[in-house]
Amino acid sequence: MSEPVQEAVHVMEAYTGTEKGYRRAHPRGLVFHATFTPSAEARALTTAEHFQGGPLHTLVRLSNASGSPHAPDRVNDRVGKVLGLAVRFELPSGGHATWAAANIPVFLARTPEEFIQLTTAQRPEGPQRKPKLLRVLGHLVKHLGAIRGLKGVFALKPTPSFAHERFNGIHAYHLRDAAGQRRTIRYRWTPRAGAHPLSEAQAASMPSQYLLDEIHARVARERVEWTLQFQMAQPGDPTDDATRAWPEDRPLVTAGTLVLERPYEDQRESELFVFDPAGVVPGIELSDDPILHFRAKVYRESHLRRSHETKPEPKPADLRQ
Numbered sequence: 611m612s613e614p615v616q617e618a619v620h621v622m623e624a625y626t627g628t629e630k631g632y633r634r635a636h637p638r639g640l641v642f643h644a645t646f647t648p649s650a651e652a653r654a655l656t657t658a659e660h661f662q663g664g665p666l667h668t669l670v671r672l673s674n675a676s677g678s679p680h681a682p683d684r685v686n687d688r689v690g691k692v693l694g695l696a697v698r699f700e701l702p703s704g705g706h707a708t709w710a711a712a713n714i715p716v717f718l719a720r721t722p723e724e725f726i727q728l729t730t731a732q733r734p735e736g737p738q739r740k741p742k743l744l745r746v747l748g749h750l751v752k753h754l755g756a757i758r759g760l761k762g763v764f765a766l767k768p769t770p771s772f773a774h775e776r777f778n779g780i781h782a783y784h785l786r787d788a789a790g791q792r793r794t795i796r797y798r799w800t801p802r803a804g805a806h807p808l809s810e811a812q813a814a815s816m817p818s819q820y821l822l823d824e825i826h827a828r829v830a831r832e833r834v835e836w837t838l839q840f841q842m843a844q845p846g847d848p849t850d851d852a853t854r855a856w857p858e859d860r861p862l863v864t865a866g867t868l869v870l871e872r873p874y875e876d877q878r879e880s881e882l883f884v885f886d887p888a889g890v891v892p893g894i895e896l897s898d899d900p901i902l903h904f905r906a907k908v909y910r911e912s913h914l915r916r917s918h919e920t921k922p923e924p925k926p927a928d929l930r931q
């Protein structure tokens with residue numbers, strides 16, 4: 611088998627409809643200037659620079675996870691799409707810290723190998739360009755984590771807006787406080803506007819792609835905000851398995867607020883940013899989750915490839931000021 615990083619990007623390119631010059635996942639998105647304000651509770655838990663002071667300039671990219679930039683914003687009128695919220699905290703000392711979260715509760719593979727196998731099993735075939743059901747089922751019976759992950763994906767409802775979605779970091783991270791004490795968390799961005807899924811009839815009335823236009827218009831008209839919450843682990847909660855949620859009774863600490871301010875001036879330039887989920891700074895440490903470590907390498911490879919390719923001229927919807 612070739613190096614898993616190359617192989618993962620290869621199967622994504624081959625089977626998920628990716629296009630030259632675009633991200634190999636989450637290709638359609640919009641970047642905003644935003645403000646992150648950490649809470650006092652978060653400052654007590656971590657020495658990380660972006661949790662120490664007042665409001666911090668942050669960049670946020672909202673995206674549709676589908677491999678193709680032309681994919682619709684819902685699977686059908688009853689099922690929504692996997693969406694992403696990625697952040698880049700601009701650190702006062704220079705440089706930045708990055709995270710990337712999605713609106714699914716758990717991931718669908720525990721290891722890089724499982725991800726490659728599942729993506730390969732889902733490859734579209736035949737005149738209808740559909741995956742072979744038996745092949746996917748064959749993978750699922752051997753990988754219960756994939757069943758948990760897919761359940762979360764199919765439970766997604768079409769949404770009227772990114773502003774109504776909760777985005778989960780999914781992986782475990784360790785926070786280090788000033789006394790050197792370590793606590794394990796998972797983070798989530800909870801929408802201030804709450805969840806408001808579209809009814810089937812409402813979804814049917816929406817165009818195929820609408821979410822980027824909607825959030826662009828909403829930010830011009832009202833405050834769009836998420837609360838950052840840390841879910842605190844208890845002994846025994848898995849840190850190396852992104853397919854397993856922690857029990858919902860774990861305490862949630864309010865760690866800050868994120869407010870979208872305005873679209874980034876140059877969306878073409880922002881297309882070159884990488885939002886690495888492992889882009890942490892001292893005060894935050896990576897857990898032993900193999901998918902977290904793998905993502906860092908895959909995102910670099912995707913960036914390397916897309917930044918050396920010519921992207922087709924963007925449509926107006928892809929390139930707003």
Ligand code: HEM
Nearest residue numbers: 633634635636671694696710711712725779780909912913
């Ligand atoms: C084996 C696991 C995974 C692989 C191979 C993978 C692969 C990728 C790739 C290739 C990109 C494009 C990177 C770029 O060109 O900059 C991407 C973007 C993204 N992924 Fe993943 N991903 C994985 C797991 C996850 C998980 C678990 C989450 C959610 C917690 C997630 C959320 C995102 C988001 C939000 C983006 C868009 C980042 C941006 O806006 O630039 N991914 N992923």
